[in-house]
Amino acid sequence: MAKQALITGITGQDGYHLAELLNEKGYSVYGIIRGQQNPKKNRVEQEQPYVKLIEGDLTDPSSLVRAMEISKPDEVYNLAAISHVGYSFKTPQLTADVTAKGTLNMLEAIRLSGGAKTVRFYQASTSEMFGGLDYNRPGKGYDEEALFHPRSPYGVAKLYAHWITKNYRESYDMHASCGILFNHEGPRRGLEFVTRKISNAAARIHLGKQDHIELGNLEPKRDWGYAGDYVEGMWLMLQQDKPDDFVLATGETHSIGEYLDLAFKEVGINDWKPYVKQNPAFMRPAEVDILLGNPSKAENVLGWKRKVDFPGLVKMMVEYDIGLESAGSLSS
Ligand code: NAP
Ligand code: F7E
Secondary structure, X not given: OOOEEXXXXXXXXXXXXXXXXXXXXXOEEEEEEOOOOOOOHHHHHHHOOOOEEEEOOOOOHHHHHHHHXXXXXXXXXXXXXXXXXXXXXXXXXXXXHHHHHHHHHHHHHHHHOOOXXXXXXXXXXXXXXXXXXXXXXXXXXXXXXXXXOOOOHHHHHHHHHHHHHHHHHHHHOOEEEEEEEOOEEOOOOOOOOHHHHHHHHHHHHHOOOOOOEEEOOOOOEEOXXXXXXXXXXXXXXXXXXXXXXXXXXXXXXXXXHHXXXXXXXXXXXXXXXXXXXXXXXXXXXXXXXXXXXOOHHHHHHHOOOOOOOHHHHHHHHXXXXXXXXXXXXXXX
């Protein structure tokens, strides 16, 4: 019989890629969609008609119990969150309600609907829990044993979600795993994140639709991979006999300047500096200066390996945005 999966955050970047993957694997895919008139509903219905949408919200526990009753899932992937670090500084309480307590609500919905021993659970943990400060292992990168020191309301909320997931694993014997994922991007990345903001601006500048881009701090470095590769790792975690935590990363770190270099060269511009203006509005009260992940455990235990490299990722995103902007339509 086909397995059933329930995805929270179905309208997000990872929700898109994961639904594709699970559908290809023959799963029956359910997704929780929030809001009484969510503008992304049409997009999911048109592009991914196999996804069965269920109305609900991570902050509304009874809607999650209802989603469990409707979908009767074998696997639950908790991808929903307030996920933008900058926005989390402006909405710290909302971020705690959704990103932290929303995870508890989802775990409780599984437990109260009798699924603690039967349902497998994936929690979308993040490299933002490390915070970049204890970057004291040059060349090695953060692994599953590294210290946590979150630097934003988002990172702090995710750390609660991470530990409550581990607590449910230990307390109720749940098959609950946390994927500690470093930044992963792609054409489906929201326009509010720096990689997609740049790929889209490079495309628009190339087409004469925009003459510059405003950015914040250009110094931070990130371990950037491709989202399509990372959802494969999420699925692999839930196929293991035992639940566990895994870092997914590329093992490389690059600055925003390097991303700008490649993206602008992709549209024939060798020097991006005249096109970039710095705007303090995009800077954060506390910054994560550098992130570098060590995916050895995932590679050895799960057999996971990223396929798309950094130049390939930038090229894919810029080409996608040139196509989108040439056609005159913009959707994130
Ligand atoms: P994303 O594109 O920002 O998607 C977030 C999703 O959460 C959207 O579908 C959003 O729905 C949904 N959501 C927000 N508030 C909700 C609520 N109250 N109830 C139900 N759904 C709600 O994020 P992503 O990049 O796909 O990331 C997926 C998950 O992985 C997130 O938890 C993120 O924090 C985590 N993560 C991401 C990365 C990365 O680099 N992408 C790295 C590590 C961890 P709407 O469309 O209705 O807003
Ligand atoms: O910022 C700097 C910014 O918003 C990257 C989320 O998926 O990955 C993501 O979080 C860097 C930061 O991603 C702009 O200050 C400069 O240093 O693309 P970002 P993020 O904060 O790394 C982690 C792993 C997650 O878990 C999160 O959910 O770029 N930056 N100028 C800028 N960032 C943005 N967004 N916009 C700018 O104009």
